[in-house]
Amino acid sequence: xxxxxxxxxxxxxxLTLALQLKRARPATTVLVVEKKAHPVPExxxxxxxxxxxxxxxxxxxxxGLNDHFRSHQLPKLGLRYFFDPVNGDRSDLxxxxxxxxxxxxxTPSFQIDRGRLENHLGVEVRALGVDLFDGAVxxxxxxxxxxxxxxxxxxxxxxxxxxxxxxxxxxxxxxADIELHERRKTDPAAAPWFGQPGVGQVAERVRAHLxxxxxxxxxxxxxxxxxxxxxxxxxxxxxxxxxxxxxxGFDLLANMTVYGFRSLLxxxxxxxxxxxxxxxxxxxxxxxxxxxxxxxxxxxxxxGAPDGGxxxGAPSFWLLGSANRIDTSNLTGSAVDGxxxxxxxxxxxTDSGVGPLDVxxxxxxxxxxxxxxxxxxxxxxxxxGSRHPPFASLKGAMGHTLGAAGAIxxxxxxxxxxxxxxxxxxxxxxxxxxIAVQPNRCTRATVDPPVDLxxxxxxxxxxxxxxxxxxxxxxxxPTGDGSAGRATIPSVPVLGPSxxxxxxxxxxxxxxxxARHLATFGRGFRxxxxxxxxAQVGAQACLRSAKERQPALPLQIGPRDPDAAPAPEAxxxxxxxxxxxxxxEAAVPLGEGIIHAGRPWCSPMAFAGSVGNAAAFYVARxxxxxxxxxxxxxxxxxxxxxxxxxxxxxxxxxVDLALVGSVDVLDPTRIEExxxxxxxxxxxxxxxxxGSGWVLLGFEGSGPTLDEVSVGVVGDLLDGVPDGAxxxxxxxxxxxxxxxxxxxxxxxxxxxxxxxxxxxxxxLDGTEPVARSPSDASLLAHVNRTARGLTARVRFSVPSCGQ
Amino acid sequence: MxxxxxLTGDEPVRxxxxxxxxxxxxxxxxxxxxxxxxxxxxxxPEDITDDERLxxxxxxxxxxxxxxxxxxxxxxxxxxxxxEDLSAAKVAFRSVSSLAAHIASVRVQSP
Numbered sequence: 001x002x003x004x005x006x007x008x009x010x011x012x013x014x015l016t017l018a019l020q021l022k023r024a025r026p027a028t029t030v031l032v033v034e035k036k037a038h039p040v041p042e043x044x045x046x047x048x049x050x051x052x053x054x055x056x057x058x059x060x061x062x063x064g065l066n067d068h069f070r071s072h073q074l075p076k077l078g079l080r081y082f083f084d085p086v087n088g089d090r091s092d093l094x095x096x097x098x099x100x101x102x103x104x105x106x107t108p109s110f111q112i113d114r115g116r117l118e119n120h121l122g123v124e125v126r127a128l129g130v131d132l133f134d135g136a137v138x139x140x141x142x143x144x145x146x147x148x149x150x151x152x153x154x155x156x157x158x159x160x161x162x163x164x165x166x167x168x169x170x171x172x173x174x175x176a177d178i179e180l181h182e183r184r185k186t187d188p189a190a191a192p193w194f195g196q197p198g199v200g201q202v203a204e205r206v207r208a209h210l211x212x213x214x215x216x217x218x219x220x221x222x223x224x225x226x227x228x229x230x231x232x233x234x235x236x237x238x239x240x241x242x243x244x245x246x247x248x249g250f251d252l253l254a255n256m257t258v259y260g261f262r263s264l265l266x267x268x269x270x271x272x273x274x275x276x277x278x279x280x281x282x283x284x285x286x287x288x289x290x291x292x293x294x295x296x297x298x299x300x301x302x303x304g305a306p307d308g309g310x311x312x313g314a315p316s317f318w319l320l321g322s323a324n325r326i327d328t329s330n331l332t333g334s335a336v337d338g339x340x341x342x343x344x345x346x347x348x349x350t351d352s353g354v355g356p357l358d359v360x361x362x363x364x365x366x367x368x369x370x371x372x373x374x375x376x377x378x379x380x381x382x383x384x385g386s387r388h389p390p391f392a393s394l395k396g397a398m399g400h401t402l403g404a405a406g407a408i409x410x411x412x413x414x415x416x417x418x419x420x421x422x423x424x425x426x427x428x429x430x431x432x433x434x435i436a437v438q439p440n441r442c443t444r445a446t447v448d449p450p451v452d453l454x455x456x457x458x459x460x461x462x463x464x465x466x467x468x469x470x471x472x473x474x475x476x477x478p479t480g481d482g483s484a485g486r487a488t489i490p491s492v493p494v495l496g497p498s499x500x501x502x503x504x505x506x507x508x509x510x511x512x513x514x515a516r517h518l519a520t521f522g523r524g525f526r527x528x529x530x531x532x533x534x535a536q537v538g539a540q541a542c543l544r545s546a547k548e549r550q551p552a553l554p555l556q557i558g559p560r561d562p563d564a565a566p567a568p569e570a571x572x573x574x575x576x577x578x579x580x581x582x583x584x585e586a587a588v589p590l591g592e593g594i595i596h597a598g599r600p601w602c603s604p605m606a607f608a609g610s611v612g613n614a615a616a617f618y619v620a621r622x623x624x625x626x627x628x629x630x631x632x633x634x635x636x637x638x639x640x641x642x643x644x645x646x647x648x649x650x651x652x653x654x655v656d657l658a659l660v661g662s663v664d665v666l667d668p669t670r671i672e673e674x675x676x677x678x679x680x681x682x683x684x685x686x687x688x689x690x691g692s693g694w695v696l697l698g699f700e701g702s703g704p705t706l707d708e709v710s711v712g713v714v715g716d717l718l719d720g721v722p723d724g725a726x727x728x729x730x731x732x733x734x735x736x737x738x739x740x741x742x743x744x745x746x747x748x749x750x751x752x753x754x755x756x757x758x759x760x761x762x763x764l765d766g767t768e769p770v771a772r773s774p775s776d777a778s779l780l781a782h783v784n785r786t787a788r789g790l791t792a793r794v795r796f797s798v799p800s801c802g803q
Numbered sequence: 804m805x806x807x808x809x810l811t812g813d814e815p816v817r818x819x820x821x822x823x824x825x826x827x828x829x830x831x832x833x834x835x836x837x838x839x840x841x842x843x844x845x846x847x848p849e850d851i852t853d854d855e856r857l858x859x860x861x862x863x864x865x866x867x868x869x870x871x872x873x874x875x876x877x878x879x880x881x882x883x884x885x886x887e888d889l890s891a892a893k894v895a896f897r898s899v900s901s902l903a904a905h906i907a908s909v910r911v912q913s914p
Binding site: 264332603604 | 840841842843844845869872873875876877879880
């Protein structure tokens with residue numbers, strides 16, 4: 001498995017390079033990795049006109065492909081003119097008058113069919129001993145899942161519903177980088193604008209591209225983003241909100257990421273050395289990884305389809321279960337004693353219905369930072385003891401792909417397992433006595449003995465800024481003949497027998513947030529801006545409201561020492577936050593400092609605090625909440641997406657209570673530009689809002705019941721809304737066909753994710769005068785839609801209005 | 804600017820630079836920077852003495868390693884002096900005096 005040279009991309013350039021190299025140095029071992037499968041189609045592409053005589057010389061003489069070119073490619077005869085026949089009939093070319101040379105030029109040139117040439121090159125390089133690994137991407141996509149069966153994830157037959165779960169930290173942020181550079185060429189003073197519609201557009205674009213009709217949710221949770229997307233997909237598939245999940249991890253390196261990590265002194269100038277005694281941080285990478293997880297294929301397998309490759313529809317892997325924990329000790333890392341790592345590993349195993357002895361391999365997060373590897377190594381030791389399963393970090397081999405790492409590394413790890421070996425930890429040399437455990441060494445011996453995929457489960461760890469810790473488990477076959485693991489758990493209806501209630505609610509505007517924050521939290525939090533403060537004040541007000549309405553709830557709402565550990569008897573409260581734009585307040589000045597300044601500079605803590613999940617981290621830290629922490633962004637329906645995640649987590653028993661909120665801040669000087677980007681004219685659009693709205697959901701207590709939360713694509717937004725219900729339109733449904741039933745016309749359209757949260761809370765509160773439908777004043781529905789058509793609907797039953 | 808030679812951490816704090824007017828001005832500016840970048844709302848620059856321990860001092864400021872990184876980034880921005888090496892940082896971050904001495908000595912080495 002070791003090569004002297006690996007060529008990434010086996011197109012024309014990669015294959016000719018490999019051929020030339022192998023001819024010149026026969027002893028050099030060469031691997032070419034190509035995404036397309038050979039043979040590639042002919043007559044699909046030609047090779048550009050610029051490669052005429054010199055290209056022909058290179059191909060025929062330097063590479064010695066003269067025979068192939070003479071017999072399989074068209075020689076060129078130069079520029080020729082064909083004159084129209086008198087009668088205007090253009091069909092008979094040979095009959096026309098033709099002007100041009102009548103013999104081939106002494107220096108030949110060719111009209112090259114690229115597919116035909118690449119197929120020939122593939123044969124040539126293989127004959128010389130080059131390993132050509134073709135079809136690499138097809139191979140990777142079909143690799144994981146409760147079932148990953150390699151079929152394209154299209155909206156399928158009746159009953160199939162595809163959900164899209166994306167994990168990314170920056171989304172298309174790099175576009176803003178490029179755009180600003182371009183604008184500065186003509187206007188050196190152009191202000192940075194990083195308020196693109198937010199990272200939620202990634203899931204929206206993938207959903208629209210696939211034509212998927214299920215939920216689309218983008219997780220913005222630092223380096224756990226795509227692992228959180230995998231974990232959520234498992235919950236969704238069990239609940240039946242979709243039958244197939246496309247999980248995408250995606251991150252491209254922007255200037256901000258590069259300089260931000262550098263400012264934190266976290267990037268090793270040498271190749272990354274995970275778990276090594278001399279480790280000094282990661283190196284950054286970028287990329288995209290996709291997993292297709294198919295619940296229906298899992299059920300087919302459970303129903304008795306033989307496993308193994310004989311059945312074309314048989315999945316390759318089974319996604320069993322997952323866990324998500326928050327570590328509130330530190331914004332940039334987990335507790336170095338390994339306690340949170342142990343907790344999330346145990347949580348994932350419990351959720352998967354397996355025990356520590358079932359684990360065969362562990363895909364470590366292993367960033368190569370001093371603290372991550374210490375915490376993770378100790379956590380593995382705590383969970384498994386000194387006879388732990390082999391583990392390794394892939395970051396020494398491929399860099400840290402940040403929010404994409406969870407998905408990319410899962411795909412790569414599973415590909416290695418399927419090839420029969422446990423990957424080694426590239427870069428690991430000398431053990432660190434502080435860590436006490438060692439990763440799998442990167443030697444040829446790791447290939448042997450081959451991994452038996454029929455045995456045991458494989459664990460995947462991801463940790464990130466904002467205290468996020470995610471772990472999930474995958475098996476090579478249904479565990480215990482399908483009777484253990486949750487792959488076989490039947491669909492749990494989103495709305496179970498016991499109603500989910502809204503136990504408390506609150507909203508905070510941006511006006512007096514500084515004073516309120518100081519009054520509530522004192523000076524305990526440094527270097528946080530009004531975005532985080534809005535979240536903290538709103539969440540605390542929501543818990544206070546819940547405590548007033550339900551005195552029996554075991555909630556602590558007074559001031560607390562943020563460094564104190566959460567009380568052991570504290571309820572398991574998950575924080576679910578949705579944001580449309582994220583923390584633009586932090587991102588804009590960061591981008592300004594990095595791109596505008598002659599010498600790029602950024603504040604390390606401002607960079608760390610700009611991650612999507614930082615606000616939810618501070619909420620959990622200030623309120624002593626030790627459950628999970630999920631941050632999503634889905635354009636105008638971000639709050640509804642957070643509400644959906646919270647509802648599913650409550651139903652699945654992952655949390656006892658769910659604190660769900662939405663926060664957005666806006667730069668008032670750039671509202672016009674923002675509206676223009678959303679394609680909304682300012683005159684019709686109204687004012688985007690800044691603010692924070694929160695609800696506390698749970699089973700025990702009194703309050704409005706949450707009757708429906710759906711995010712997906714429906715034909716008619718009002719389909720299924722009871723006749724007597726009052727319908728509140730969200731920001732995106734101003735001119736919707738159903739507007740005749742919109743019993744309430746908002747004075748303004750507020751184009752931000754938190755608008756939905758603010759309005760729902762206002763209506764629950766009775767502070768917003770709403771003309772209720774007289775037929776059933778207790779029923780409320782809020783409908784919303786994004787610009788690309790993702791829709792959301794939330795229905796409540798309110799026992800007594802406005803109280 | 805040529806790269807700063809790495810420090811081993813064993814270097815003594817230079818005291819021969821301790822009392823010039825330039826050093827005094829440097830210390831005053833450093834105290835302002837610390838208050839500013841660490842967001843120390845209840846502390847004024849004058850409250851910080853020259854020789855008290857800055858990081859994990861347990862005293863009136865509760866500064867941690869992340870504050871040290873923030874301060875060192877601010878020093879980089881303002882003075883063009885990088886303190887990336889951990890052992891050098893341990894020496895430099897003892898106090899305002901040692902930070903000033905470090906900045907001054909790097910400037911002396913690479914004017």
